[in-house]
Amino acid sequence: MERPLTGHIKTGAPPLNFKEYIKAGGYNGTIKALKEMSPSEVTTQVKSSNLLGRGGAGFPTGVKWSLIPMNLERNYPKYLVCNADEMEPGTFKDRFLLEGNPHQLIAGMIIAAFAIQAQTAYIFLRWAYKKAERELRKAISEAYREGFLGKNILGTGFNLDIHVHTSAGRYICGEETALLNALEGKRGIPRTKPPFPATSGLFGKPTVVNNVETLSWISHIVEKGADWFKGLSLTGTGGTKLYGVSGRVKRPGLWELPLGVTMGEIINEHAGGMHDGYAFRGVLPGGASTDFLVEEHLDVMMDFSTVAAAGSRLGTGTMIVLDDRTCPVAFLQNVEKFYALESCGWCTPCREGLPWVEKMLSAIEDGKGKMEYLDILKFHTSYMGPGHTFCAHAPGAAEPLQSGLRFFHDDFKRHIEEKKCPWK
């Protein structure tokens, strides 16, 4: 089985340096794109590979690039931004790629910037990722030294600078327009769309924002082609995926597997199943902003469309497992508290709704809940849902709650009837 993204990553060992990575063929795609292809040919190839964005939303990467205006004069500023602000609870995949193979990301960023003809790129990096920052800065300076960044890259006349921006916290900065505001030195509040970043993004200029895992794919796709990429997945969507599992499983961790392996295989085989003395009750399949799935869904293929058909989202592909010794109400209270704290406060349903939801869950957990709270919570999940809020923050918070209320209704009821948390 091919593991293009993680094949060069050895846990515990430092990442490959420039010389080692180029010897391993890691920059082949970059050289090919810059020397043999036109920007539009690169975009067309990425489009035909059907690479779907790995940050959680699954938007086709090539389509995103093709929205960038290309009929402008050569020096018109455009920007490429790498979203490395990984912060959704339960998500730890980009960190692995950043720390383990920074040159893979740089190789992809050079191609992406070439495709949209951007001369400046920023990596918007989570503040907590100190090791990733050190490795990235080291790799970037190597790439400059070797003529892969800076002026006239590989003698092609293409120029590119990559800057690392370390953030200062707040989950909302992972939302692409909030990220752009944060990168401009402002409060990280999402922007109205339209205009979309492709026409008016960073500093008001055409901008592409792509996730770390997405950009790490680019040089592989350019080198080996769209058909190769499609053949990697079990579902035809294309590619492998970094899947992770945390919670009370035997071997929590991260694995690169073909897109479309089943949830059960990931949890029971790769993560080794539940830890002794713990039973499986449910899982958030793609980070804290995705709907719960339960036992009956273990045979669901972990691909964008199949997880959606089962009533949740693939999201980031990093799962959080709920076991029978963790109270589902306390679980949800924890998740909703995160969302309440991280709301940027811009729009009312999110700013007011999330703390309300969190207080109500706390009351139920503390044995002070009433049955009518369940209807109020349900009501909130729909009014914080898509279409009612400025961005996807509150709708994301609503997902685990709406499904949790359904799957764990009896547990909620017990809290209310017994006036205490049965787990305490």
Added chain:
Amino acid sequence: MLTEEEKKEILEEAELYPYPAAACIDALKIVQKHRGWVSDESVGDIAEILRMSEDEVDGVATFYSRIYRRPVGRNVILICDSISCMIMGYKTLYKYISEKLEISFGETTSDGRFTLLPVSCLGDCDNAPAMMINDDHYNNLTVEKIDELLDKYK
């Protein structure tokens, strides 16, 4: 007043953006790196060097959770309180550290050695529970490891 070193670092960052105000977050982080936190006076100094109003700078400073607008201890302990760490028992860690240092979340020990704060997911979910002390990550934590760990930070 900003030191020459702080000014130099801030202006270097400002060079990476089309206009100085875009380096506001970098400037706040630079000041905090040297002083531990960002005082009202520093907010004013940053406003001046980046040609912004003080309120603008403060608006940015108060938005971001990793910018401290109040003094913190010499060492800042950040305990992850997000879901994977909750499942794996961060509350036990918190209770132990809190009792040992006699402080709760948001407080600083009377000798100014430690400030204790909660933090959202550190991306260490497969090695939960996790925490940071200053810039250092620690994971797979148990109560037994805490004493030795804290001893490293004076």
